[in-house]
Amino acid sequence: MPDSSRVLVLNSGSSSLKFALLDPHSGEQYLSGIGEALGSSEPLLSWRSPGQKHSRQLDGGAAHAVVIELLVRELLEETSLAQGALIAVGHRVVHGGERFARSALIDQQVIDTIAECADLAPLHNPPGLLGIHAAINAFPELPQVAVFDTAFHQTLPRHAYLYALPYSLYRDQRIRRYGMHGSSHRFVSERAADLLGKPLQETNLISAHLGNGASLTAVKNGESVDTSMGLTPLEGLVMGTRCGDVDAGLLMHLGDALGFSLEKIGCLLNRESGLLGISELSNDCRELERAAAEGHDGARLALEIFCYRLAKYIAAYTVPLQRIDALVFTGGIGENSAFVRQAVLCQLQHLGYQLDNHRNQSTRFGAEGRISKDGTAAALVIPTNEEWIIARDAASLVERGD
Structure with missing residues (x-):
């Protein structure tokens, strides 16, 4: 993988959309930004590229779809961010159910599973799917990778993830504790261990x-x-x-x-x-x-x-x-x-x-x-860096060809 490789990361939250273009090995960011207060009366889009800061007030009520459209358009118009070095798009996906214990290359089956889990994360999986579809349309030749918040918590023991409900609800419907924010908890755990030596x-x-x-x-x-x-x-x-x-x-x-x-x-x-x-x-x-x-x-x-x-x-x-x-x-x-x-x-x-x-x-x-x-x-x-975790996983999957 070339040293200049970059991964575009889309991180759709319930009222925000973070995005970053970064080196998956060093974590260096070439572009980063956030759409904030989405769905409110005064949503704001702000981003940085080398030596420059930008901001744009969006129309009242503007949500994730508007931000993604603007983001993709700005990326395509930014000649310094040529696609040649862009190796993948990584997506934060909140809920992957029990299906995903690790990140995955996105295909139609993965998209269908994310959609099936939308009722378990109604504020997050739908925005995540918006980002996935927008990125597929903008970069059809690039691998798309889903990094699941739930994956980090697949190590929970049964006594921690099971509810005191009839066991058949878990056996037949997979009703259990899944947990979220896995990429964030994973990053700060790694960083905390470093700080503690x-x-x-x-x-x-x-x-x-x-x-x-x-x-x-x-x-x-x-x-x-x-x-x-x-x-x-x-x-x-x-x-x-x-x-x-x-x-x-x-x-x-x-x-x-x-x-x-x-x-x-x-x-x-x-x-x-x-x-x-x-x-x-x-x-x-x-x-x-x-x-x-x-x-x-x-x-x-x-x-x-x-x-x-x-x-x-x-x-x-x-x-x-x-x-x-x-x-x-x-x-x-x-x-x-x-x-x-x-x-x-x-x-x-x-x-x-x-x-x-x-x-x-x-x-x-x-x-x-x-x-x-x-x-x-x-x-x-410890400031979290979910984007770097997502970029690392995306680059690793592309490198292995999984």
Whole structure:
């Protein structure tokens, strides 16, 4: 494979689309950007190429399809990004069910499986398929590779991934815990082991990926052994617009007592709950922190619930791990919110965490490092790099010819 090889990565999230063109070996980026606040009244597309920054305000309500169209058009018009060095397009796909324990070259069967799993990740797999189809149309000669968030969690033991439901539902319908954010948890686990000076296979971590979607993963000896998201990305932590854990009886109550349809319940739990639903203001943690500082009770309550649920989950994951080498914060909130990190660690002092305020305040905007005091339990901030994981897997598959 030539040293100049590049992989285009598309990473479609529930309200964002990240993209990058990078060297799969070094991680060097030639183009990177993000479409943010997609589906809102003020979506924004911004990107960087060598020596240049660009931004474009999109029409209100613009979502993933618009961003992908603009991205493909800009790439095709950018003469410095000639296709000669582009060896593959890598796609983040949230849900691959039990079918995929590793990344895969995309063919029609893979596309069909991603579509079949769309009801398990309704905010993610459909945008992911948009990216796949757009890239196939734009680069029909290039290999397309799907990198699945669920793949990293295929190492969960049965007692961690099975629900206490009739076993036939797993046997016949594969209803189980799958977990998400696998590429992120995998990257920060590898990086944390490097920072700790330990082999990954001997490293125990709790990885907290906190963004509009949020999940926690217990990593034992380099492998995922438990994770907070379940059959779908709805279970677990409080998120931007998703509720996380709720009493299953609530669903019956909403239907029987309030007359909510399944579609309405799904919309409420996935799009109208979480930080947005509690605060009645926003799903953006930055806006909520500003509002809370100004006395907005709903914003303050939403952040309090978010941090409490996170701290409770972290404490629970001491059970499968027993020994924890580090707690790692990553994702947009985990990397940048000193407020959230402080609120969480203050609730975990009984586990030995003592925050270093100066380190915590200075570790943001792409910085990595320890935020706990020396000699106390290690808490780290590590900016995630899902794009590099995706590019690496794509290049590896192309090189092997799988």
